[in-house]
Amino acid sequence: AQSVAQPEDQVNVAEGNPLTVKCTYSVSGNPYLFWYVQYPNRGLQFLLKYITGDNLVKGSYGFEAEFNKSQTSFHLKKPSALVSDSALYFCAVRDPYGNNRLAFGKGNQVVVIP
């Protein structure tokens, strides 16, 4: 079965600095990978996805993610963090040969310090 690991519970970053949220995955075959963001007391919002093609994927709100097959990673990045980026971030993977079920990581709390 597919699984995702988000090794850090919380990521603190100063406003204007680069932001990285780490994600590694485990799945048979080539994965379909997703990042979602959750603002306080809200549902999850889709940020970006990797299906195939270019390893660098660009998404909403200036976020991007880099797919690295050899390291089985899909880290989320933003060149310059904003205070409004403070939220909970989830990485998810879908098995390309299985059903449509998504496996989510436990989430990373991002705190951007003014």
Place this chain on the structure above:
Amino acid sequence: NAGVTQTPKFQVLKTGQSMTLQCAQDMNHEYMSWYRQDPGMGLRLIHYSVGAGITDQGEVPNGYNVSRSTTEDFPLRLLSAAPSQTSVYFCASMTSGRLVEQYFGPGTRLTVT
């Protein structure tokens, strides 16, 4: 489009009570699912449906029932609430296919005392 809607937003139950969490979507999505979110555990799949009349169990189905009589609605029933079911519940939907993302509702915060 309203997207995915959930009611109620908040609910407090006593142990042993039953209730139904409502979920509806107006995007004509075939696939719908229910997750629960607990601190430090991410989202865990409870039940899902690939179309009207078809449902299946997810990762943590015990204590929950679902039905899918229409494409739009996917209610989640708690038969006899337990404190372990205190959680935030999210409904999600998407079109068929593994390449697409899911759309999430705003969530229902349930407390069982």
